[in-house]
Amino acid sequence: MTTLQSSVRRRRAVAAAGAVSAGLLLLSACDQPTPMATVTVGSDSVSSEATCGGEGKVLETAEIQKCLQDDSVESITVNPDDTVRFGVDPEVADERWTILMNGQQLTDDTDNTYRTVPGSVFFNAQYGAQGDSTLVTIKAGDGKDDSEEATGLWSFKLKKDD
DSSP states (O other): OHHHHHHHHHHHHHHHHHHHHHHHHHHHHSOOOOOEEEEEETTEEEEEEOSEEOSSSOOOHHHHHHHHTOOOSEEEEEOTTSEEEEEEOHHHHHTOEEEEETTEEOSOOBSOSEEEEEGGGGGOGGGTOOTTEEEEEEEEOOSOTTOOOOSEEEEEEEEEOO
16 A cells, blocks of 8 residues: 555656646746836826837847837826926846937936936927927936947826826
8 A cells, every 4th residue: 555655646746846847837938027117297107118128138220219109108197397207127227228308318327216307398399399298218228328229218108287
């Protein structure tokens, strides 16, 4: 009887090890989420994974241009008197990042995880704003201060609240 019990235990152990191995294999095939970026106005926030890239690889110029024209992004309402807060995950900050407004650089790059900009900037023609909404993009770089290369883009639409 002990031989039968030990044989059953062995089969169960092999089956359990096989199930664990299969589960780990399935998990390794899943895509890892890209880092998050968040825009906060007052008590309202929107967050998004990367619109393009975000995995640390340098994006091609054509891919960046296509991504900057995508307007199916998260939106948030901004009163020009509000302060707009931008936040990124530490791994984005490590690569340095900047804020683009309608595809044009608005701020210098930084390695901080947090930045604020007055809401009025996003609707001021002096800064290239047109109409009552503005596409704002967080662009992650490649970690070099003087590089124009992008490794990820997170875009948001800011809508003017009158």
